[in-house]
Amino acid sequence: MTEKTHASLAIPARETEEGEHRLPPRHREWKRAKIAVLIVLILLALGALRTVIANMMQSREVAASTEQNAQQYVHIVLPKQTDSGGSSLLPGTLRGYVESPIYARSTGYLLHWYADIGAHVKQGQLLAELDTPEVDQQLAQALAQRQQTSSSLALAKSSLERWQQLRQRDAVSQQELDERQSTYTQDVANLAAADANVKRLQQLESFKRIVAPFTGVVTQRNVDVGDLIDAGSGTSRALFALAQSDPLRVYVQLPQAYAQNVAVGQKVVVTQAELPGQQFHGTITHMSGAIDVPTRSLQIEVTLPNSDDRLRPGAYVQVAVPATAHARLTVPGNALLFRAEGPRLAVVDANGKVDLHKVVIAQDLGQTLEIESGIEPTDRIIINPSDSIADGDHVQVQPQKSGKGAS
Known part of the structure; x- marks a missing residue:
């Protein structure tokens, strides 16, 4: 029974395989083509799905990155x-307590100079000598003219005395006596003018000697032996420049914001970059009475001792001044x-x-x-x-x- 059943079941299967083999070749190729198309469609769908998922993930990453970049850290x-009560460093300029260019008051040629730059000189010390031939001749002429005027005055005086005696005896008129008096008075005035001219030329003669007006150091020498020296300071050059280096003056432009924090008599500290670690103590001695409009600053003057000449006029320094009260x-x-x-x-x-x-x-x-x-x-x-x-x-x-x- 069982064997028959198996035999009956095996027969259709065999028939089926045989039936397929009995199908025409065109139908078998069509069936294979459908299977290939189906596989391709499945692969394309999987690829599209992968692309969509990748785009979605990239969009999320871009959005997160954009949000992060937009945040400012x-x-x-x-x-x-x-x-309170601190100090502020302000620039300042060292200047000599007294500084002066020295010009000639008499025209001539330089004979000798006796002090060069850097020399320390005392007040009244001879710096240079001039040869002034024109002034010498003018002085000699003025002395001769004075002698002439003095002689005329002596004659006018004796003549006046004689005419006064004659007038007492009524030998001459009052008009004639007045003329002699006028001549005498005029000669007295002429002698006074001659004396003044002689003194003027003598003073010019004394200017042949160029002397130091104060004790200090020679900072410039602009002439040499044989140079023609013109009198005055208009177009002529200075023979020397002299500065008093002890004490020194320091000029500081103080901003308006600090103008109320300083007063005359306050102590300040001065430093110079070329002298590291060294401090110089000065005192505010003068203050400008008004704020400078263009700079909105107040000029103050600091007096600074300089007995050892470590500081030099003209140098740039820094001055520590009281900055603020609060x-x-x-x-x-x-x-x-x-x-x-x-x-x-x-x-x-x-x-x-x-x-x-x-x-x-x-x-x-x-x-x-x-x-x-x-x-x-x-x-x-x-x-x-x-x-x-x-x-x-x-x-x-x-x-x-x-x-x-x-x-």
């Missing part, structure tokens, strides 16, 4: 408070924004919102700025802000690295 600092806030110089409305500082609140504060700069100290007004000690100031930063922007504050102080 900033570093912040807190303002530092300066100590404390101010300082911020790094790289925190400042320059806008058309004026200087600004970008302040960040607790929510990351930016607010641009208008500030008044009291002093530019180089790497730091001293702020007069516009910020509070608790304000968080953005350093190195972007030029495009504006009010209302949201930023992300980055924490300071450990061991790195804000500056």
Whole structure:
């Protein structure tokens, strides 16, 4: 029974295979083509699905990157408070307590000079001698003219005395006596004029000797032996320049903001870059009575002892003057924004919102700025802000690295 059943079942299968083999070749190729097309369609669908998934993932990455790049990351600092009663370094110029160019008052030729640059001279010391032949001749002529006038005066005096005696005897008229009196008076005046001319030329003669008007050091010598020296200071050059180097004067232009913090008698410290580690103590002795309008500054004068001649007139120095009577806030110089409305500082609140504060700069100290007004000690100031930063922007504050102080 079982064997028959198996035999009956095997017969159709065999018939089926034989039937397929009995199909025409065209039908078998068509069936294979449909299977290939189906496989290709499945592969294309899988490829399209992969592309769609990849595009979706890339879009999400781009969106996340765009959002991250749109976020501004900033570093912040807190303002530092300066100590009240501090000092500020201001540029100054050393000048001799007395400085003077020395000109000739008499025209002539230079015979000798006795002091060169750098020489220390005393008041009245001979610096140079001139040869003045024209003045010598004029003086000789003036002396001769004075002698003539003196002789005429003696004759006029004796004549007047005789005419006065004759008038007493009524031998001459009053008119004639008055004429003799007038002649005598005129000769007296002529003698006085001759004396004045002689004294003038004698003074010019004395100017042949060029002497130091005060004790100091020769800073310039502009002439040499044989040079023609013209009198006066209009177009002629100075023979020498003399400066008194002890004490010295220091002239400082004090900004208007500090004008109320200094007074005559205050002590200041003067330093020079070429003399590191050395300080020179001076005293404010004079102050200008008004603020200079173009510079908005007050000129002060400091008297500085210089007994050892370590400092030289004309040198550039720095003067530490009282800066302020109250404390101010300082911020790094790289925190400042320059806008058309004026200087600004970008302040960040607790929510990351930016607010641009208008500030008044009291002093530019180089790497730091001293702020007069516009910020509070608790304000968080953005350093190195972007030029495009504006009010209302949201930023992300980055924490300071450990061991790195804000500056």
